[in-house]
Amino acid sequence: MSSVLKAVRGTRDLLPPETALWNHVETVARSVFARYGFGEIRTPVIEPTELFSRGVGEETDIVSKEMYTWEDRARAASEKAQSLTLRPENTAGVVRAYIEHKLGETGRLQKLCYIGPQFRRERPQKGRYRQFFQIGAEVIGPPSSGSESPLRDAEVLEMLATLLDELGIARASAENNYKGWKLALNSVGSSTDRPRYVAALREALAPVKDKLCPDNQRRAETNPLRVLDSKDENDQAIIDSLPKIVDYLDAESKQHFADVLAALDACGVPYTVNPRLVRGLDYYTRTAFEFTMETGLGTQNALLGGGRYDGLSETIGGPKAPGIGFAIGEDRLILTLQALAEEKQSAEADNHLHAHKLDAYIAPLGTEQNAAALALASTLRRAGLSVEVGDGTFKMKKAIPLADTLARHLIILGEDEAKAGEATVKTLATGEQVRLSSSELPKRLSSAKP
RNA sequence: GCGGCUAUAGUUCAGGGGUUAGAACGCGGGAUUGUGAUUCCCGAUGUCGAGGGUUCAAAUCCCUCUAGCCGCCCCA
Structure with missing residues (x-):
């Protein structure tokens, strides 16, 4: 027996009116990005697997166990089948496109959003x-374009603060019991600092490894940086005693980070430095950050994350092209806004979650009025009004309540009106109604718009 | 990938071996042939997530699967 087909695990359909909120978020994001000089880039959803294994890192969780990867069909016996992957993140793809289209040759800083x-x-x-949406942006360019400047880091962070402000998500403060967004950042060191620090970590971990929880023992081997942000209570004392990344930053990295913080202070963007913050992707260098949010998200409280990736381009065969970027978990942003709307913390989000009423609902009385009703709807719609048309089989008893749920005005088109070239317009909220000639309708309804 | 909880009408949920599966909201029809949100009457809600098993009898107990949620891992 055939069973009902459903969306595959971890994927979902987004339906109205929720999609209105998605559109709102995307509109606000595009508006903010445009003001900071970003242009949109659209890269393919499928990429060569190698882009991620080299760019994101073979040993990362994403690459080692979370990718949708398959062998493409070879077109000829002589051709080798290519391994393809559904992109697990977009930064590597953007950098690939930057290299492929020689955007560095322009000499200018590239500001790309997606x-x-x-x-x-x-x-x-x-x-x-398993299919989730990210809103992200990357600032990348040859060193001569200023792409390495701490100004860029601060600009990106300040832009994110602006975006969250404009979406109506409050900053954590005493007034909201510190439940708004929080920015945590850290410097994970340059591409030369980081290996030195990781080596020191391994050395420090070796003698105490046996005392750690099994998870941390495993991390000590595979990815020592991850031990740092472990939540295991018993391991905290050991973790506190481990070497700090700050002590392994070279003078340049230290200055870079200090300059980022100073610029944030100047812009009034609140932050906390978290020396234990590390990110799960290999390409991050120097500035790494994340914005967290308690409302609406369970343990998945990272609303967005990002950082600098000064060596990524070279890792995947491109020219030197330092960059910084971020990715916002759009699904999580929506969950946050929905929760805020529910808690009456965001009238704006609430507004987008409810379908807006149409300007008018046309009720033809009798199917012989259907054609005239549709023609009238056409005229009104072309005049910029939002209109729904009922069917002539609907009785008044059905048409009026239906009109009330959908629209502000009911336009009755019956035999009497048709003969006179008129229509009856009822304002549903008040019950008042007037008869007008059809030609007056567009102007009348337009002036009644809220 | 590991552990736990859950799955009944369009929606929110009740029913925990006993034959015909319920409530509310919503939906359809009527009281009222062109005037609503109130009221009254009537009706349909459904493979009780899927498959198998135990039993005279399974929505109910057992197993497997699937999906969602919570936690872990990790991340957006």
Whole structure:
């Protein structure tokens, strides 16, 4: 027996009116990005697997166990089948495009933003889906374009603060019981600092490894940086005693980070430095950051994350092209806004979650009025009004309540009106009604718009 | 990938071996042939997530699967 087909695990359909909120978020994001000089880039959803294994890092969780990867069909016996992957993140793709189109040759700083689906095969949870959407941006260019400047880091962070402000998400403060957004950042060191620090970590971990929890023992081997942000209670004392990354930053990296912080202070962007913040992607250098949010998200409380990736371009065969970027978890942003709307913390989000009433609902009385009703709807719609048309079989008893749920005005088109070239317009909220000639309708309804 | 909880009408949920599966909201029809949100009457809500098993009898107990949620891992 055939069973009902459903969306595959971890993927979902987004339906109205929720999609109105998605559109709102994307509109605000595009508006903010445009003001900071970003242009949109659209890269393919499929990329060569190698882009991620080299760019993101073979040993990362994303690459080692979360990618949707398959062998493409070879076109000829002589051709080798290519391994393809559904992108698990978009930074590598953007940098690939930057290299492929020789954008560095322009000599100018590239500011690129994107909105699109990403794919990771993880166990689904609230705020974590196998197809999820990221809104991101990258600032990248040859060193001569100023792409390495701490000004760029601060600008990106300040832009994110502006975006969240404009979406009506408050900053954490005493007034909201510190439940707004929080920015944490750290410097994970340059591409020469980082290996020195990781080596020191390994050395420090070796003698105490046996005392750590099994998870941390494993991390000590595979990815020592991850031990730092472990939540295991018993391991905290050991973790506190481990070497700090700050002590391994060279003078240049230290100055860079200090300059980022100073610029944030100047812009009034609140932050906390978290020396234990590390990110799961290999390409991050120097500035790494994340914005977290308690409302609406369970344990998946990272609303967005990002950082600098000064060596990524070279890793995947490109020219030197330092950059910094971020990715916002759009699904999580939506969950946050929905929760804020529910808690009456965001009238704006609430507004987008409810379908807007149309300007008018046309009720033809009798199917012989259907054609005239549709023609009238056409005229009104071309005049910029939002209109729904009922069917002539609907009785008044059905048409009026239906009109009330959908629209502000009911236009009755019956035999009497048709003969006179008129229509009856009823204002549903008050029950008042007037008869007008059809030609007056567009002007009349337009002036009644809220 | 690991552990736990859950799955019944369009929606929110009740029913925990006993034959015909319920409530509310919503939906359809009527009281009222062109005037609503109130009221009254009537009706349909459904493979009780899927498959298998135990039993005279399974929505109910057992197993497997699927999906969602919560936690872990990790990340957006």
